[in-house]
Amino acid sequence: MNIIHNKKHIIRLALAFGLLGFGQFVAAQEVEKSAPAGTGIYEAVINQADGHIFVSSAGSRNNPGGALYKIDPTTLAIVDSIPMKENPPFGLGINNKTQVVYTTNTRSNSVSAVDLKSKKVLATFNAGGEKSHTREVLVDEDNNMVYVTNVGDPSDIWVIDGKTNKVVRTIDNVGKTTTALAFNKKKDKLFATVMGTNEIAIIDIKSGQVEKSFASGGESPVNLVADGERLFVANQKSGTVTVLNAKTGELLKSIPTGAGAIGITYDKKSNRIYSANRQTGTTTVIDAKSYEVLADLATGSHPNHVRVNPKTGVAYVINKTKGARPVEGQPAPAPDTNGDTISKIK
Secondary structure, eight states, X not given: OHHHHHHHHHHHHHHHTTOSOTHHHHTTOOEEEEEEOOSSEEEEEEOTTTOOEEEEEEEOSSSEEEEEEEEOTTTOOEEEEEEOSSSOOOEEEEETTTTEEEEEEGGGTEEEEEETTTTEEEEEEOSSGGGOOEEEEEEETTTTXXXXXXXXXXXXXXXXXXXXXXXXXXXXXXXXXXXXXXXXXXXXXXXXXXXXXXXXXXXXXXXXXXXXXXXXXXXXXXXXXXXXXXXXXXXXXXXXXXXXXXXXXXXXXXXXXXXXXXXXXXXXXXXXXXXEETTTTEEEEEETTTOOEEEXXXXXXXXEEXXXXXXXXXXXXXEEOOOOXXXXXXXXXXXXXXXXXXXXXX
């Protein structure tokens, strides 16, 4: 008992005087496991009611289809599925209060509302015709409203009433190739990534007007998350995460993460940022206070999306498969065992 007590005392002293390197404690940030999660998978949402993960699967050229797959958060096993063959899903958003998932069905230029309890598609709608390119979903659970980016030049945003599951209006002219959205604190304004001009736009939801825009600090800002007075932006072309002052647009930090930084999320509890880097096959973990890179983890072929369960602190990464096309007269490409997988970071 004295030996154990003395060891604990030494560790406490070492921590107090900074004698133990921080890296010894972040070493636990590692990929615990990966598992198959469907075909042509793209994004994920976490159901706060039971912790299960829902992954969008759009199928592939050789295996057409479409589904929402329900995945066990511990084992990563597929435990259920909701067929969506007519409108294969890509982007996802969830209203945990109503237990409805909203999917952007890019191939059919539409959005669907899917009830998780009945496992039925409640509605599918298109507010922009054949030229639509629906991409990302942002859900306001408190007001039961849904916002969807429709990418174009210029882009617009579809506003969906969660009670009726109908598009009630569109917010027009929000920039060239507007991809992702995040709320401010009051949820009366939207932050939007405008890839075509490397900017972040601030949009007043009530008026539907772009109030101001500022530089993203990188090239091809594709996704973002908001944390109070800061924005964390994944810049795909420059392979960086930029930290911006949400009010002024001031660049606070630019953090190299790896080529193809695309998916991003923020865990408030641990104060960490996660960046899924498609080209490098890695997911970068960043301390949101010091902006130091804590880990750079190999998760799969093309990490595309990352989400953290705020209750457990566990991160889940969606890895796309390599898109190698068969060449006439040559052997078929070998199956990509590191793609179409979900990885769990503990």
